[in-house]
Amino acid sequence: MSETRPFEISVSESELQDLKSRIAATRWPEAEVVDDWSQGTPLAYVQDVCRYWMEEYDWRRCEAIINSYPQFVTTVDGVDIHFLHIRSRFDEARPLVMTHGWPGSVAEFFKVIGPLTDPTEYGGNESDAFHLVLPTMPGYGFSGKPTEPGWGVERIGRAWGALMERLGYDKYFAQGGDWGSSVTHSIATTQTDHCIGAHVNFALVTPGEEVMTDLTDFEQKAIEKLQYYLDVDGGYSKEQGTRPQTIGYSLVDSPVGLAAWIIEKFWAWTDNNGSPEDAVSRDEMLDNVMMYWLTESGASAARLYWESMSLLGQPQPPIHIPFGVSIFPHDIFIASERWYRERCSDLRYFKILNNGGHFAATEKPDVFVDELRKCFATMR
Numbered sequence: 569m570s571e572t573r574p575f576e577i578s579v580s581e582s583e584l585q586d587l588k589s590r591i592a593a594t595r596w597p598e599a600e601v602v603d604d605w606s607q608g609t610p611l612a613y614v615q616d617v618c619r620y621w622m623e624e625y626d627w628r629r630c631e632a633i634i635n636s637y638p639q640f641v642t643t644v645d646g647v648d649i650h651f652l653h654i655r656s657r658f659d660e661a662r663p664l665v666m667t668h669g670w671p672g673s674v675a676e677f678f679k680v681i682g683p684l685t686d687p688t689e690y691g692g693n694e695s696d697a698f699h700l701v702l703p704t705m706p707g708y709g710f711s712g713k714p715t716e717p718g719w720g721v722e723r724i725g726r727a728w729g730a731l732m733e734r735l736g737y738d739k740y741f742a743q744g745g746d747w748g749s750s751v752t753h754s755i756a757t758t759q760t761d762h763c764i765g766a767h768v769n770f771a772l773v774t775p776g777e778e779v780m781t782d783l784t785d786f787e788q789k790a791i792e793k794l795q796y797y798l799d800v801d802g803g804y805s806k807e808q809g810t811r812p813q814t815i816g817y818s819l820v821d822s823p824v825g826l827a828a829w830i831i832e833k834f835w836a837w838t839d840n841n842g843s844p845e846d847a848v849s850r851d852e853m854l855d856n857v858m859m860y861w862l863t864e865s866g867a868s869a870a871r872l873y874w875e876s877m878s879l880l881g882q883p884q885p886p887i888h889i890p891f892g893v894s895i896f897p898h899d900i901f902i903a904s905e906r907w908y909r910e911r912c913s914d915l916r917y918f919k920i921l922n923n924g925g926h927f928a929a930t931e932k933p934d935v936f937v938d939e940l941r942k943c944f945a946t947m948r
Contacts, residue, residue, distance in 0.1 A: 572642040591622045594824045609828040630855045644727045648712030651703040656685040661697035663737040669746020671830040673859035674702045679933035696941045707868035709859045720875035725754035745770040757885045765890040765947035769928045771903035790902045808870035809877035816867020827857050837926035839898040847931045892917030892943035898925035917943040
């Protein structure tokens with residue numbers, strides 16, 4: 569059995585100074601020729617965020633938050649996996665592995681760790697408590713970078729099963745959004761002897777031909793959102809899914825390029841009124857950017873798209889374990905309950921929320937926590 573080693577993040581001052589020097593030396597493009605975000609992240613906004621990043625942003629704050637939780641690294645299937653393991657003070661708490669996506673990180677979960685592990689301090693009941701396992705995906709953040717092809721969502725799902733077994737959890741729940749939703753869907757179909765229930769906040773389901781002939785208004789909107797992604801919003805995924813190495817040079821070398829690449833998605837995928845900061849704070853966005861910058865993981869994280877983007881629209885295996893879905897309306901993809909019932913034989917929970925977007929745990933932490941409590945209460 570591979571050793572599980574305690575881990576602490578310790579970024580040197582020279583790394584932080586190098587970041588500031590690179591921002592200061594940026595060769596800027598001219599401004600866009602429109603007055604909105606339709607050509608990408610606007611020059612004035614990127615310059616303002618990067619000025620703040622260089623002069624006011626405090627990485628040590630983020631570093632201290634992460635280091636306040638128990639962190640570990642263990643080798644699974646030849647790759648080092650970084651993870652937070654926060655046990656609840658309640659012995660009967662249920663194990664829950666939660667998986668982030670791109671361009672997110674474990675920093676997405678800062679606001680929900682307390683309510684999920686210690687619910688009585690946040691308006692919940694002792695029965696709502698979880699032992700949290702928050703792994704960083706291979707190629708992301710402080711996890712290792714795969715050196716061979718084959719690390720798609722199915723392999724990651726199997727790795728999470730091995731990780732939970734290594735931590736002594738024979739039975740556990742799984743949860744995820746974005747790529748974390750893909751991993752969670754995979755766990756729900758492959759780890760059925762150990763995963764006793766799952767929840768996602770990012771819809772991934774392909775409706776059958778029969779229901780496509782009689783779409784509701786909501787389902788028609790879901791189809792339109794998918795088409796918009798394919799036509800307009802998914803350019804980043806096409807590049808990362810076909811040429812991750814090519815875009816990787818820019819993402820690893822240029823902090824401004826990385827920030828613009830990531831922050832555009834906080835604008836596009838959150839429930840905002842024109843600025844991403846309507847939904848998430850500037851520090852929250854930069855915390856996530858730093859997870860990629862400090863670990864030089866722009867290319868290695870992009871390779872997950874090369875590995876797994878082809879799964880979009882492919883036939884999906886049925887899910888037979890208890891399953892739950894929360895639909896935040898401003899997410900990239902949305903889906904109806906009957907679409908999920910086609911795939912899930914035991915759909916325990918399904919709810920369409922009134923607001924919120926892709927980064928639900930950061931945007932709407934109270935709602936996110938409440939959704940998990942309600943969903944997993946049906947699986948006790």
